[in-house]
Every structure is written in structure tokens, then in C-alpha cells.
Amino acid sequence: MITGVINTEKFRPPQFYSLEQVNHHNSPEDLWMIIYNKIYDITEFAQHHPGGVEVLFDCGGIDATEAFDDVSHSDDAFKMLAPYFIGDLIPQEQKIYKHNHNRIIKDSPTVIYPKDTKIEKVIITTVNTTSNLKIKRKKKKNSSNSSNNKVEKLTILILVILVIFSLALYIGVQKLKWSYHFHSS
């Protein structure tokens, strides 16, 4: 006979929810969201979110993966998700992500799907990692900075040419005035 204590925390049966079910949990008192096919009950966390409560309320009951990803959250933010994990999106509604998926899987309890589970293939083609995202944003910022610099330089050049031209015009007019003055006197 085998005896032992089952850790019910670890052996919690896999819980699946459909998008439709998640949609109902969209109020500040009952706030769920989907991030990378995983469902989190963030009712308690919302008040402590460093980015404010409002953005989380806006994502209540929906798939917030893109919104979450857009902000380029740190590794710490990913780790903070784990305690709020309550289940997975039903396999038929899951998306396959090219990136970051492993980070979530690593930090949250994972469900092993039956072999023949059909997963809808929706490939989200964004950058590979959030740090890449940051680099990309930096590059974008730099390129817009350099085009701003070019415009600035061009403006200065035009101004200098204008000043030289008006100075030359002024001197020319003065010269004409003097020669007219000498000829007439």
C-alpha cells in the first residue's frame, strides 16, 4: 500500500475557460485577463499595478496580451503574474505566439494538453523578446532624432544664406546710393 500526502496545490486539476467565460469578469471587483493564453485573476493586484488601475480596467475580461506586450514589461512584471494564474484558455481558442511564451510557461503552472488537441494557429508576428522591442523602439527614436537634426541643420543653412544675401543686398544698395550721390554732386 502506498501512503503519502497529496499536495493539492500542485495537483490542482487543469482549469480551462473560454473567451466568452472570461469576458464576464470585467469589473474592478472581479477582474480577469488573458495574457499568452493564460488566465489571471488580477482583482487584488490591480490596485498595486505600477502602471495604474485604469489600464487594467480597460483590459478586463479580454485578451490583454498585445497591450501587455506593447508596454515592454520587465522580467519582474512577468514573474508577478504567477500568483494570479487561475487557468488556461480552452485549446480551441489558444493562439500560438512566436515569442515570450516560454517565459510565461516557466513562471506559471502549466497544463499538458492531450496529444490530439487541436490548437488554432494564429501567429502573432511581433519582435522576438521584449528587450528586442526596447532596442527597436530606441532605434526608431534615434532615427527620428537624426531626421530632426537634418531639418534643424537645413533651417540654419537657409537662415545663414538669407542673412548673407540681405547683407549683400544692403551693401549693394548703399554702394549704388553713394555712387549716385557722387555723380549728382
Ligand code: HEM
Ligand atoms: C496583470 C498583469 C500585469 C502585471 C503583473 C504588470 C506589471 C507591471 C509592472 C511590474 C510595471 C513596472 C514596470 C516593469 O517592471 O515593467 C508595470 C508598468 C506598466 N504597466 Fe503593467 N502589468 C500588467 C498588465 C498591464 C496591462 C494589461 C497593461 C495595459 C496597457 C499595462 C500597462 C502598464 C503601463 C502603462 C506601465 C507603466 C510603464 C512606464 O511607466 O514605463 N500593464 N506593469
